Amino acid sequence: MKGTKHGIEYIPNKLNKVDLVTSQNALKLGIVGLSPHSAAFSTFLNDANKKEDLIGCHIEALYHPPGNPDVEFTDEQLLNYKTTVVKAGVRTVSSMEALLELVDGILIETNDGRPHMKQVLPALKAGKPVFVDKPVAEDLRGVVDIYQAASSYKTPIFSSSSLRYGSLPQEINTTKKNKVLGANTYSPAPLEPGHTDLYWYGIHGVEMLYTVMGTGCRELWYTGDPKIGDVVTGRWNNDRIGVFRGQRKGRSGYGGTAFLNDETLDLGGFDGYRPLVVQIAQFFRTNTPPVSPQETLEIYAFMTAAHHSKLKGGKRVHVPNLLKEFGIDG
Incomplete structure (x- = not known):
């Protein structure tokens, strides 16, 4: 159907x-x-x-x-x-x-x-x-x-992003997501003027965040510094908190932490391109996307809302309302 x-x-x-x-x-x-x-x-x-x-x-x-x-x-x-x-x-x-x-x-x-x-x-x-x-x-x-x-x-x-398919984020995504209380992730976040801030490279850490948190971010707010990096805090359904840090100064890398009911897990880093290529092959073999349009659209709405919050001095932005502005039910 x-x-x-x-x-x-x-x-x-x-x-x-x-x-x-x-x-x-x-x-x-x-x-x-x-x-x-x-x-x-x-x-x-x-x-x-x-x-x-x-x-x-x-x-x-x-x-x-x-x-x-x-x-x-x-x-x-x-x-x-x-x-x-x-x-x-x-x-x-x-x-x-x-x-x-x-x-x-x-x-x-x-x-x-x-x-x-x-x-x-x-x-x-x-x-x-x-x-x-x-x-x-x-x-x-x-x-x-x-x-x-x-x-x-x-x-x-x-x-x-290939960061979705790290072994540890995927283990949580497939077997423990219902136990996740919150998560923090980070990645490099250089800017490119022709694109919304986090689209260019912050997408990697944001994708990792959504891999373990799932959809359902209700609102977010920006508290970073454009020169040092972005810090975006989101409030998900059931008052779960997800935080993304986009780095522009200091040593950069990929990683994060997931906080579960009964354990705290390090999310690891970049596992290479092969796990993503496996998913791409599966997509073409079956014509079924492994990431739903719903989730991808919310990921990009999250990054857009972060940009709006930054421009408004850290004011909270309601992610579902932003999606509705673009004709998407939140």
Whole structure:
């Protein structure tokens, strides 16, 4: 059955058995854009000796559109990424139209969120499932528009930071989430003027926070310092408290702590890209996003609300009300 969450239609699994997709009839995927993720994901998915959890998906082709010079990687970096992608057996094409003719699904790996709607829309119209790397867009309006377009075209869409799939956050997410009383997470949070503050890199720590807390943030307030870093405190349902610290000064890294009824757990750090790639492969095999549109939209609303609170001197911002302003039921 189809359902609707936060005004976005949920696309059900279109495959009855995952094993219908094997190494012999692997789904062909296309990458849009060059980045470290383009290189890493191609290497994992096109490895001739990959494990069973990655079987069924193969990166077939790459299309690299011109990027915005204010956030683009250097020519040397781009060449290195492209060399790695091509070495993995990926062909290059000169247009989105050519890419769509060759593949069953699309990964948007452009580093910049601003052109993502332009890049996503042809895939959605063609009914090709899409993974959109962070940030989904440059602001909440852009994020909502992309997810509403996916719903309109009834095409599955998925986005996530790799920090969601650390082993310890996932253990809590899958077996202990109902015991979580609160959590603190942290990550680097450099700013990029074309994007809402935390979208550019703070998304990593915020995604980790939501992995263990789940949805349901009612309100939040900002108490950080723009030069040193952001401190955002959210109040969830049942008066649970979640805190994100975005670092801009001092030693940076990824991590956090979850406070449960009967224990306190260190969330660990960055476990590499592979766990996320496993989830991406599962998404394309099943057409079912492992992170719901509801949760992704709330994550971006949380980061937008944090920006609003900062501009208002730390005033509390009601997250569901912000979502309603953009046509999403909170």
